[in-house]
Amino acid sequence: MENVDKKNIGLPSRYINALYELCDEAKNLKKITQDFENFIKLVEDNKNLNNLLFSPTVGKTNQGKILIDILKKGKADKLTINFCGVLCRNGRVNLITKIMRDFLNEVARRRGEIVVEVFSPYKLDKKEEDDLKKIILDHFSRDENLLFLLFFQQNHLT
Numbered sequence: 001m002e003n004v005d006k007k008n009i010g011l012p013s014r015y016i017n018a019l020y021e022l023c024d025e026a027k028n029l030k031k032i033t034q035d036f037e038n039f040i041k042l043v044e045d046n047k048n049l050n051n052l053l054f055s056p057t058v059g060k061t062n063q064g065k066i067l068i069d070i071l072k073k074g075k076a077d078k079l080t081i082n083f084c085g086v087l088c089r090n091g092r093v094n095l096i097t098k099i100m101r102d103f104l105n106e107v108a109r110r111r112g113e114i115v116v117e118v119f120s121p122y123k124l125d126k127k128e129e130d131d132l133k134k135i136i137l138d139h140f141s142r143d144e145n146l147l148f149l150l151f152f153q154q155n156h157l158t
Helices: 011-026 029-045 047-054 060-073 078-089 093-111 126-137
Strands: 114-120 146-152
Touching: 011 029, 011 078, 011 093, 029 047, 029 060, 029 078, 029 093, 047 060, 047 093, 060 078, 060 093, 078 093, 093 114, 114 126
Parallel strands: 114 146
Antiparallel strands: none
């Protein structure tokens, strides 16, 4: 579990804070968070896309073009597309899902939510996911605002 009271620090925090301010100005925070959640799920569910994002052999220009095409086809907000383009041009595409997750955590922190992140080495079925949620929810009072995030991470060593 990650405590959302923890402030983001370092390089990703600069991107996160700048994006949050832009979302606040454009009044599109909800759409950007949806875009990020959808993209993270897409990366988790698509091994080829995952490999593309983390492969040092694919140039940042190609990564950027492919990433932008995917976001456009997914009808992502223009701010999401521009933000991801900046990450690609700055050679940060390998951090994109981390920055997106950190951004979602920062949004939750500012909303007063408690974020529960669960990483699994295999994809959970619906019953396993529901059982896990119940176990976690039993440790919090019902009036707390919880955000439950479940991530499937394939072993990158195989």
